[in-house]
Amino acid sequence: MPGIYIHIPFCRRACHYCNFHFSVSQRQKDAFLDALLKEITIQADFFKCLDGESGINTLYIGGGTPSMLDTSEITKIFHHLAEVFPLTELEEFTLEANPDDLTYEKLLSLRDTPVNRLSIGIQSFQYNDLHYMNRLHTTGQAVESLKNALRLGFDKLTVDLIYGTPGMNDRMWKENLQRVVEMGIRHISAYALTVEEKTVLHYLIKHGKAEAVSDAQSARQFEIMCKILEDAGYDHYEISNFALSGHYSKHNMSYWTGDPYLGLGPSAHSFRGRIRSWNVANTAAYIASLEKGELPSEEESLSSEQAYNEYVMTALRTMWGCDLIHIQDEFGEHFVREIQKNARKHLQNGMLEMRKHHLIVTPKGKFFADGIASDLFAG
Numbered sequence: 001m002p003g004i005y006i007h008i009p010f011c012r013r014a015c016h017y018c019n020f021h022f023s024v025s026q027r028q029k030d031a032f033l034d035a036l037l038k039e040i041t042i043q044a045d046f047f048k049c050l051d052g053e054s055g056i057n058t059l060y061i062g063g064g065t066p067s068m069l070d071t072s073e074i075t076k077i078f079h080h081l082a083e084v085f086p087l088t089e090l091e092e093f094t095l096e097a098n099p100d101d102l103t104y105e106k107l108l109s110l111r112d113t114p115v116n117r118l119s120i121g122i123q124s125f126q127y128n129d130l131h132y133m134n135r136l137h138t139t140g141q142a143v144e145s146l147k148n149a150l151r152l153g154f155d156k157l158t159v160d161l162i163y164g165t166p167g168m169n170d171r172m173w174k175e176n177l178q179r180v181v182e183m184g185i186r187h188i189s190a191y192a193l194t195v196e197e198k199t200v201l202h203y204l205i206k207h208g209k210a211e212a213v214s215d216a217q218s219a220r221q222f223e224i225m226c227k228i229l230e231d232a233g234y235d236h237y238e239i240s241n242f243a244l245s246g247h248y249s250k251h252n253m254s255y256w257t258g259d260p261y262l263g264l265g266p267s268a269h270s271f272r273g274r275i276r277s278w279n280v281a282n283t284a285a286y287i288a289s290l291e292k293g294e295l296p297s298e299e300e301s302l303s304s305e306q307a308y309n310e311y312v313m314t315a316l317r318t319m320w321g322c323d324l325i326h327i328q329d330e331f332g333e334h335f336v337r338e339i340q341k342n343a344r345k346h347l348q349n350g351m352l353e354m355r356k357h358h359l360i361v362t363p364k365g366k367f368f369a370d371g372i373a374s375d376l377f378a379g
């Protein structure tokens, strides 16, 4: 199921933990939008060489903060995409949004666009967490944005949450989870707070100006989350993603199943067959390149070993795990022997299990899925 991702590189405020590409100045917004339309035109043939592929199934505008765009700008991007790519089979059009942008009026005007799914960056309902992370929105805005979105008929909602912040005790984390469950949100993405280098949070912790993050707390809160959401009927279909049956993210699923996708905008990545490409993570350079009619991207062709490792890293995070028949067909017998050999230790220690021909992380192994996946790598 081919998909398109668009990166909007603007935010109203810099969250302290964030290492995505964005700017808090909107000075380049108009030039960026012109460049984006040019990039769409230049990439018209991106999906053409793929055998048997039909229309685009999913469209995802992320960032950055795409909800900063006017609805007229979102519609303009969509119409240009529809002139260039076959969008008649589009099933899911997701817009990432922050609660402070989602006023009743904004939601009302978003209803008139083709957007049919909102991914709302709630992160937490607790004042202490929002302050620690330097989020712009308030608890009240978080609640109101969800209530209004539901009231206006946006039933395809996903909420982002963050756990493991130093000020959040287990009771507060349970309250955050229970609140989204009680509101009837059908899809939840939840991430442990990680401190990436070159972020403000990294600097603040290093200089003793912010409390450090604890792995033990994150592991405990991950377990709490699994219990609460699974008891509430959510499928834990990917390590960071939970959904009620039938409400999985189609766009994310295509990343995890190796479908082709085109990434547009600065820092966006694309994938097609064994070719991976990425745009420059610099908005000025992105605009300058497209003004000359050139794509601002580099690409590489993955070796079998790299493609196998990527498959293991993404597949092991899903509830379907690594399919040994797929590995046999796609990469060859050698890689099946490799994964069987490397998995032995984790099969014995109860972190992995075999179900038919699928190698899957057990509940005990889930929090450590990325580390386990790297143990299964070839090479």
Ligand code: SF4
Binding pocket: 010, 011, 012, 013, 014, 015, 018, 019, 020, 022, 063, 064, 065, 098, 121
């Ligand atoms: S709103 Fe999102 S992209 Fe922007 S700084 Fe915060 S976390 Fe990063």
